[in-house]
Amino acid sequence: MTSRKAAADGRNVEMIVFAVLMAVMMVAPFVVYPILLMKILCFALFACAFNLLIGYGGLLSFGHAMFFGFAAYVSAYTVKAWGLSTELGILAGTAVAAGLGLVVGLIAIRRQGIYFAMVTLALAQMVFFFCLQAPFTGGEDGIQAIPRRALFGLIDISKDMSFYYVVLAIFAIGFLIIYRTIHSPFGQVLKAIRENEPRAVSLGYAVDRFKLIAFVLSATFAGLAGATKTIVFQLASLTDVTWQMSGEVVLMTLVGGMGTVFGPIVGAAIIVLMQNTLTGFGEWVLVMQGCIFVLTVLLFRRGIVGEIVAAARRRSDAVGREAATEG
Amino acid sequence: MFELLGVPPQALMGQLLLGLINGAFYALLSLGLAVIFGLMNVINFTHGAQYMMGAFVAWMLLQYAGIPYWGALVLVPVIVGATGVVIERLLISRLYHLDHLYGLLLTFGLALIIEGLFRQQYGSSGLPYSNPIPGGQNLGFMFLPWYRGWVVGFSLAVCLVTWFTIERTKLGAYLRAATERPDLVQAFGINVPRMITLTYGVGVGLAALAGVLAAPIYTVNPTMGANLIIVVFAVVVIGGMGSILGSIVTGFGLGIVEGLTKVFWPEASATVIFVIMAIVLMVRPQGLFGTPR
Structure with a gap:
């Protein structure tokens, strides 16, 4: 009973944090460059989608850039060449990412652990070569000058300031759906599979189906993030489908805290801001990212948010013990 | 000479030879990965960077110390292998009690650091390394450059x-025993941690050796390892890491398949190995030579 109450308390705290975060983000563009904020939001959604898979399903995908980047290409192409409206373009990219997630998921969930990581990485590289060679992606040039058409034919998004709130809304919707998924019975089964797969099998759960659904969901939201990013920057390029991009989302989630609700957001903000500050330093960005990887894995594997949560829990445990001895 | 499906035999044989050479690199690299994985349960993501280091150290030895190719062939695996030993002792050994995924993340970070440092220092355009055995022999149906023949023959021998x-040796028996039951082998008085360290060093040395062999064929550049390692991962998934002979056969075999694809359908040559991987996963998830768990 107490654990259920604690879980409910935890959810309340999480919702309060989310509300505060949203309030801050509402006023943030008056202080900070909106393009940078939109970039952070897109990567935060990307990392949250990735976290659904690694943090709650225990599946490390090393190829998530394929959903992010391919959705970006699809949105860019449908909006620019087919003249689709912005919202339909984003939806098209997201839908194609979901379809790709289904195909890749069916192949990848046949192996576990390290092999799963290698398989997703290899399949993502295949998507990369496809994007490099297919005529519609524009090869090395990518797709440029994607128009920002009025949303639903009504809302003018040509100004960064107005589009910012649309991106914030997309992020909020994506985050809340992922959050709901994590705390649903489905999410509980996913966690059970992460903790002990043979036991989940013996309890009669169709483990592969749960993994596949989680994979498709994760791919879908990664696609939504990529499709939105392409409209923000009005550009789709090969950068977004490279293995380096897959590595970056792993890094963001790891730094922020795998399996924590807000970790991916914190991690995404840190990495994007770091890249932004270090743009003049050339390849040192790569070295820095590598160092952060190594240090995080060696010193604080729970990530920033994970360590904060653990510290808070230790404190409340200590308080609880004190209360128990006094009472 | 015969003509196959409208492809002149020279072109076919030339691509087959290129395929064999790529296959030699796949085999050497996947062999090192398999040996390391067998004992340490760590997928060494740094493997590609260590292959690149092999090529670079060979270039540096020639440039700064005047040591030619043949000297590099002996020295480079030792030097790069030694850096591997240091990495294993200082970093990787701290993660053995954790989920294997952390080993993958750590070595991925190391790969980024190494690649970034080399890119910062040498740019990404590539440095030339002259061919130590120029010339070749016309075999009638194809022209065989000596160096390429040497690469295929030598790497096969190393494998x-x-x-x-x-x-087949006593040392190998210890190694295989430690793969199965490290605790029991340690109880028999064998220093398993030291064996693990040395195994990692040898695996890294194999990657560096492949790098030296590659230096005269491809230009020496910091990104040469990153793209190759992903293909090697696919090779490892196809072969399964259960058997040493399996990784050798798969490596060479896939190199040849890739070479043939380059003749008949050039656009698909970059992706053919990944497609084969997908098919193998659907039909035989444990890999061609793997044992199901």
């Missing part, structure tokens, strides 16, 4: 020696 050492 077979490695296989022999692991499967």
